[in-house]
Amino acid sequence: MAEITILEAINLALARALEECPDVVVFGEDVGVNGGVFRATEGLQKQYGAERVLDTPLAESMIAGMAIGMAAQGLRPVAEIQFMGFIYPTIEQMICHATRLRNRTRGRITCPMVLRAPYGGGIHAPEHHSESTEAIFAHMPGLRVVIPSSPLRAYGLLLAAIQDPDPVVFLEPKRIYRMMKQEVPDDGEALPLDVCFQLRDGADVTLVTWGAMTHETLQAAEQLKAEGISCDVLDVATIKPLDMATILNSVAKTGRCVIIHEAARTCGVGAEIAAQLAEHGLLSLFAPVQRVTGYDTIMPMFKLENDYMPSTERIITAVKKTLEEA
Amino acid sequence: MTNEEKKCIAQFEIHHTQLLNQAGERVGPLPDFATSYETLLTLYRTMVQTRTFDSKAIALQRTGKMGTYSSSLGQEAVATGIGHAMHFEDVLLPTYREYAAQFQRGVAMSEILRYWGGDERGMAYANQPHDMPITVPIATHVPQCAGIAYAMKLRKEARVAVCVLGDGATSKGDFYEGINLAGAWQLPMVVVVTNNHWAISVPRKVQTHAQTLAQKAIAAGIPGEQVDGNDVIAMRHVMSNAIEKARSGGGPTLVEAMTYRMHDHTTADDASRYRNQSIVDEHKLLDPIDRLRKYLTANHDWDDAKEQRLHDECIAEVETAVNRYLDTPPVPPETMFDHLYETLPDALQSQRDEVELLGKQKKGGGQHG
Numbered sequence: 001m002a003e004i005t006i007l008e009a010i011n012l013a014l015a016r017a018l019e020e021c022p023d024v025v026v027f028g029e030d031v032g033v034n035g036g037v038f039r040a041t042e043g044l045q046k047q048y049g050a051e052r053v054l055d056t057p058l059a060e061s062m063i064a065g066m067a068i069g070m071a072a073q074g075l076r077p078v079a080e081i082q083f084m085g086f087i088y089p090t091i092e093q094m095i096c097h098a099t100r101l102r103n104r105t106r107g108r109i110t111c112p113m114v115l116r117a118p119y120g121g122g123i124h125a126p127e128h129h130s131e132s133t134e135a136i137f138a139h140m141p142g143l144r145v146v147i148p149s150s151p152l153r154a155y156g157l158l159l160a161a162i163q164d165p166d167p168v169v170f171l172e173p174k175r176i177y178r179m180m181k182q183e184v185p186d187d188g189e190a191l192p193l194d195v196c197f198q199l200r201d202g203a204d205v206t207l208v209t210w211g212a213m214t215h216e217t218l219q220a221a222e223q224l225k226a227e228g229i230s231c232d233v234l235d236v237a238t239i240k241p242l243d244m245a246t247i248l249n250s251v252a253k254t255g256r257c258v259i260i261h262e263a264a265r266t267c268g269v270g271a272e273i274a275a276q277l278a279e280h281g282l283l284s285l286f287a288p289v290q291r292v293t294g295y296d297t298i299m300p301m302f303k304l305e306n307d308y309m310p311s312t313e314r315i316i317t318a319v320k321k322t323l324e325e326a
Numbered sequence: 327m328t329n330e331e332k333k334c335i336a337q338f339e340i341h342h343t344q345l346l347n348q349a350g351e352r353v354g355p356l357p358d359f360a361t362s363y364e365t366l367l368t369l370y371r372t373m374v375q376t377r378t379f380d381s382k383a384i385a386l387q388r389t390g391k392m393g394t395y396s397s398s399l400g401q402e403a404v405a406t407g408i409g410h411a412m413h414f415e416d417v418l419l420p421t422y423r424e425y426a427a428q429f430q431r432g433v434a435m436s437e438i439l440r441y442w443g444g445d446e447r448g449m450a451y452a453n454q455p456h457d458m459p460i461t462v463p464i465a466t467h468v469p470q471c472a473g474i475a476y477a478m479k480l481r482k483e484a485r486v487a488v489c490v491l492g493d494g495a496t497s498k499g500d501f502y503e504g505i506n507l508a509g510a511w512q513l514p515m516v517v518v519v520t521n522n523h524w525a526i527s528v529p530r531k532v533q534t535h536a537q538t539l540a541q542k543a544i545a546a547g548i549p550g551e552q553v554d555g556n557d558v559i560a561m562r563h564v565m566s567n568a569i570e571k572a573r574s575g576g577g578p579t580l581v582e583a584m585t586y587r588m589h590d591h592t593t594a595d596d597a598s599r600y601r602n603q604s605i606v607d608e609h610k611l612l613d614p615i616d617r618l619r620k621y622l623t624a625n626h627d628w629d630d631a632k633e634q635r636l637h638d639e640c641i642a643e644v645e646t647a648v649n650r651y652l653d654t655p656p657v658p659p660e661t662m663f664d665h666l667y668e669t670l671p672d673a674l675q676s677q678r679d680e681v682e683l684l685g686k687q688k689k690g691g692g693q694h695g
Contacts, residue, residue, distance in 0.1 A: 024481070062469040062503035069473020069487075071419075072458065074481070077473070089499075096463045097470065104459050105449040107665045122355055142666050167666040194671055241671035268604055 003181035009151035010040045013243040014078065014157040016188050018048045021076055024162060027054035028063060028080030028116075037082055037175060038118060062089035062200075064115060068098050076162055083165040084119035084130030084171065091136065098167040099142030103112065114161045114168045119147075120212050120262050121309055122175035124302040131212070132263040137169045138240040139270070144168040144193060149214040151182040153237060155189030163190055173212035194238050196246040202230035206250040208273060209260040210236040213310060217220050217260050220315035229319065239269050247273060248281045251321045255286040256322040258309050265293040287325035290318040331337025338544045340537075342584075343564050344554035350620025355362035357563045363409060363626050365404050369410060369558045371636060373402040373615050374574075376426040378640040379435055380589075382648060383442065387593040391652065395442045398423040400556075400588030403614035404520050405490070406430070406584075412488055413570050417474050418457040419467040419489040423520065427490070445657060454551030465495040468504025469519060486572045487515040488565075494525025502546065508578035509547035513599045515578045516568045520555065520666075524586035527600040543580035555583030556614040559621075586612065641690060659685035 004012065010143035028036075032055035035042030040048060045053035056063055060081055067077040081087045087116045093114070095306045096174035101111045146161050146168055148154035154172070161168040198215060200221050209217040214235050217250045221231035236242065251257050257277060276290045298306050300325040345360070346354050348639030359365050378400055388390040398405065401423055403432035412418060418427055425438055440448030441460065449459040458474075461467040472487035476487045495501050496519055508515050523530045526665045535569065536542060543550025553564040561583060569580035586609040586654045597606075622628035660682035663670055 006545070057503070059469075059499075059503040059506070061466075062472070062507055064474030065466060065469025065500065066476060069470035069634055070476070071473075071479045072470070073474050073477035075425070078639050092463060093466060096466060097461075102668070103458075103665045104446055104449045105665075106446055108450050108455065109458065144667075194673070239671035244673065266662055274444065282688065 001183045001185065003183050004151055005178045005181055006148065006154045006172070007038060007040055009155040009184050010158055011042060011044070012184060013042045013155045013162075014041060014044055014143055015047065017076070017159060017162045018044060018052060020188060021162075023074060023076045024078060025052050025054070025070060026078045026080070027077050029055050029056060029058055029082050030096060031055060031080050033034065036183050038174065040116075041080070059089075060086055060315050061089040063092055064098070065194065066091035067113040067115065068093060070113055071111045071167070072109050073097075074099060075154060075270060076112055078114045078116060081117040083116060084117045084127045084133060087115075089106055090115060092142065094137070094167070094169070095140050099140050102166065104141060105178060110165055111167045112165050113158075114158075114170050116170045116172065118174035118177070120173045121305045124287070124305070127301060130302070130305060132243045132261070132294065133196070135173055135237055135263055135268050136270050142166065143240060146193060146196040147173065147211045147237060147239060148182065148239065149176065149211055149235050151184050153191060153197065153235070155184045157193070157237065159188065160193045161189035165194060168193075170310070175212040176215055179215065185321070186319060190241040192241055194241050196243045197235040197237050198232070198246070199235050200233035200248075202232040202254070204230045204252045204254055205256040205258060205322055206232045206234065207258050207260060207268075207315070207319070208234050208236060208247055210239065211262065213245055214260055214294050215258045216310060216312045217315055219312045220319065222314060223312065224319060229323065231319065236269075242269075242272065242276075244273070244276050244280065248279070248284075251277060251281045252284045255284055255293055257285070258292060258315065258318045260292045260315055260324060262294050264296050265291060266296050287322040290322050291316055292318045304318060338541065340550060340552060342552040342554070342558050343560045345560040345563065346615060346621055348558045349611055350617045350624060352440075353443070356559060357434045359562065359566075360547065360559050362632065363481075365623060366559075366618065368628070369406055370615070370618050371616070371640075372406045372409070372426050372430060373558065373644065375638055375640045376402045376406070376429065377615060378637070378644050379425060379429075379438075379647070382644045383439065384589075384593060386439065386648065387442070392439060392443045393687060394592050394594045395432060396577070396592045398425055399610065400613065401520060402584045402688040403558035403561050404518070404585050406558050406585045407517060407565050408490060410562050411565035412486070414568070416485050418485045419471045419487065420457070420460055421464065421467070421491055421495075422460050422520075424490050432461075432652075435644060436594055436650035437650035439647065440654060441655075443651060445654065446656065447691035459542040465491055465498040465500040465504070467491070468501050469507065471515050472504050472507040472511070472513055475508065475515035476511060478514055486516065486569050487513075488518065488569065489515065490518045490520060493519060493523065493530050493539055494528065494534070495519070496542055497533050502542070505546040505548060505578070505580060507545060509632050512577040514572040514575070516565070516572055517578065517580045519580065519582045520585060521582050522585050524587045524591065524597075526591040526595060526599075536580060539580060540580060540582035546580075548578045548583065549579055550580040552582045552584060556612045556617060558614055558618055585614075599637040601615070618677070623629035623680070636661050650678055658682075
């Protein structure tokens, strides 16, 4: 079996969903003929036709709104927003409609849609192409927020998102779109949507992260191993609903926790994890929880983006700080 | 290049339809359906029923038995025409003054009261599976209408989606984004702009310098037309034409229905702060119910006794709905977690347990749910 990238795994999952379910419709700006600016939808229009793989007019609120309408009619729309920096016009549609259709109609009308978008920094992209603002969506009741960080998880989680009966925002860490390759069997198997993935077993400290930051976090864990420090690494993967049970179990074992995310610190998802650790895991902790995150600045233009985003060194420093406590 | 040298490459016209004038006199040939006395009575009855409901709903709010309510007073013909022109399997995306359409489509009066009474069950619509709930954010439902219409088109269903919004909504991006897609993809949908002249306190002329709102369709490449929205026969006629055109693959239409908001924006508003009663009084002369009544009296055997009987029936019907609303069993607090997701995520179970416990304690520690 050939090894594939995250991007190819996303393409594979979309093809599988289109193949298996006639209700699946894939659309967005440049997703049809061009196959998406990152090529995530390459070849899909040719294979599944222009009625199910569509280029839309350039209007993000409309893309989300039409997805809601399609979902309300029982289709399984998978809408692409070209970059997360352009996702903000969809917020009204998502918070005012997608998240509440089921609740408000007492289950009469549902909204099984997926809103996909590449997100995160580190590819030297122009203005508005680098932010990580997953917390905005994580704050919306009724929504799921999913972030894969490997080809296997991209395939399984995207299939799960498409099959899920409720709206899902699916954020793709574009910096690692082509960074790693894995064998991904095209078996149509979905992964669970509300559990963390343990990427590395360790005893001394729990590292909690998601998205592209899994890369730096695993690098830090490897370097720390050489110094005799053993890290338990968790990929949260499903930002909402949050699987705190797995995180709490890990912290009960290690007694220390460092949370790593690209997004700005204040009210980031790391703040929620730290708060829940304080509520439910305080007595397991030997040291204060550390957060290694983007700063509370505007995401800088790309000359400084690597200074903004957590580095392996910053993660190692934070881990060592938690280990200084008794 | 001077203006004289520029070539005209496109021209557009906006047409206005009126079939009965304000005196209830025929001003043009009536469509076939209007030859049926029974059909005209159905339209008339719906308008009277809606107005009876409306005044009772305002009374419920004023006496503290219901929350804020938005009146459809004076606009009854618009939604009556829309609802009557639609097929049951079509989809209506209403805003908050289309009760007359909703009633015809199976939404119960008691459900509308529950909605304004702060109860989600008022959007469950026990006898109307297709329609979307009332949309409060302005114009967000136009792209949704396009999505619904695309689903119908993809599945080759002979159904139409009908979206209703106000004059202020045409200033919003979502309105244009939605009608633009409707045109680009030739979707089976009709967008109705209920031009009642007011977006809360802001008059129509402040919204746009455009001469009509119907002409906003032109930029989207779809037909736009204006209709006298206080003439229920014209309203029903224009809507039927637009809906059946969409159903048969002829594409979308934008209809601007001219009417007037006779009441405050909602019961939380006081229109005397921004408009003179004299303007409102002028519009009373255009009343849609008076107009059809005059026509029915002059051309059929409608009389005061029949009018009284109809009013009595409508009052009884509304009273039954009000009683049903007031007798609605209280909603247990933990039901706020119901239908949040198909299956409640484990992460939310403890919050639900807390709400359930507090609800029971509030009821005096009883164990009944």
